[in-house]
Amino acid sequence: MFLAKNRHVSYSVFLFSFFLMCTQEMISQQNNVCIDYKTLTVSGEIVYLPILPENKIVNSDVVDMLSSVEKESILDHFTTKWDTIRFNPFHGENLDFPLELTFNNKEFAPPVDRKMVITSRYGWRRGRPHQGIDIDLVVGDSVRSILDGKVRYARYHGGHGKTIIVRHANGLETVYAHLSKYLVKENQEVKKGDVIGKGGVTGNSRGSHLHLEVRYHGKSINPEYLFEFSNDNTKVRSDKLFVTRKWVTPRYHRSTRKSKIVLCTSLEDLTKIKEDQKKIYTVRKGDTLYGIANRYGLAVSEICKINSIRHNSVLKIGQQIIVN
Numbered sequence: 001m002f003l004a005k006n007r008h009v010s011y012s013v014f015l016f017s018f019f020l021m022c023t024q025e026m027i028s029q030q031n032n033v034c035i036d037y038k039t040l041t042v043s044g045e046i047v048y049l050p051i052l053p054e055n056k057i058v059n060s061d062v063v064d065m066l067s068s069v070e071k072e073s074i075l076d077h078f079t080t081k082w083d084t085i086r087f088n089p090f091h092g093e094n095l096d097f098p099l100e101l102t103f104n105n106k107e108f109a110p111p112v113d114r115k116m117v118i119t120s121r122y123g124w125r126r127g128r129p130h131q132g133i134d135i136d137l138v139v140g141d142s143v144r145s146i147l148d149g150k151v152r153y154a155r156y157h158g159g160h161g162k163t164i165i166v167r168h169a170n171g172l173e174t175v176y177a178h179l180s181k182y183l184v185k186e187n188q189e190v191k192k193g194d195v196i197g198k199g200g201v202t203g204n205s206r207g208s209h210l211h212l213e214v215r216y217h218g219k220s221i222n223p224e225y226l227f228e229f230s231n232d233n234t235k236v237r238s239d240k241l242f243v244t245r246k247w248v249t250p251r252y253h254r255s256t257r258k259s260k261i262v263l264c265t266s267l268e269d270l271t272k273i274k275e276d277q278k279k280i281y282t283v284r285k286g287d288t289l290y291g292i293a294n295r296y297g298l299a300v301s302e303i304c305k306i307n308s309i310r311h312n313s314v315l316k317i318g319q320q321i322i323v324n
Helices: 002-030 060-065 068-073 267-271 289-295 300-307
Strands: 036-042 045-052 099-102 118-120 123-125 128-130 133-136 142-144 149-157 161-167 172-182 195-199 209-216 219-221 240-243 280-282 320-322
Touching (some): 149 172, 240 267
Antiparallel strands (some): 036 045, 099 240, 118 133, 123 128, 142 195, 161 172, 172 195, 209 219
16 A cells, blocks of 8 residues: 555646646636635645635546545645644554655754754653653743644643644644743644744753654654754755654664664665564673663563563573563
């Protein structure tokens, strides 16, 4: 299904573009007036379909011609589980990997006006997953939307404190947490670089900073895989990226150091990745479950579950432990 979807996306975009030109000519010939447009997102490309009087969207014939796979590609991300109350309306949804993401922008706007200093990265931190990056700021500093989008959520959320979530055209959502003030409201459209809030220390925050997350259908993605957070440039790493499980799993990363970025921009790149191979650790003299878990950024309970052992099990020298 994944391969089929890739083959049909470009065809879908072409089909809609061709249909739009034909429709515009038909409207001109029949002296009808287009009263509105329906916005659809096809693999990150925004397509505008004209709506004629009587609120009839004139794309029914074209939609009937599309295969079921192509119809799945035509998804209006701004209406999918749009929820201004729940932080994660996608809870419980299963995603197929790899995810394919496309971007219309080559650069993003810095989320803060001062020099970007990342104080904590995406990954395992103090025995828990840290699902974003922390960027240093001072209380009251402006916080900006990194891409064009629409505000889905602007309210207080547990450890995040005052939080704003912006949904973008390709389905991504960016989360801005620990704010001191909201400057936007739910359902408000924002442009790249617009000020949306003020930095703070609300929620579970050790000092003032911006906690920035990037999510797709509720799954957090390592922001540094998608965006280059540098004071020299703020580039979107590629106009098309494939996101594998590694980049949505905090335990594969450490919050204290930057992960090695190896981009997947094509199907050929995916074939070179062997993420599913199990990592094996051979127990040495003096090893403990806690020490092994800490070394690989895992919880002791995870190692016990993977290896079907108890937390008080006695380790033997030479024993092999699965650590992924």
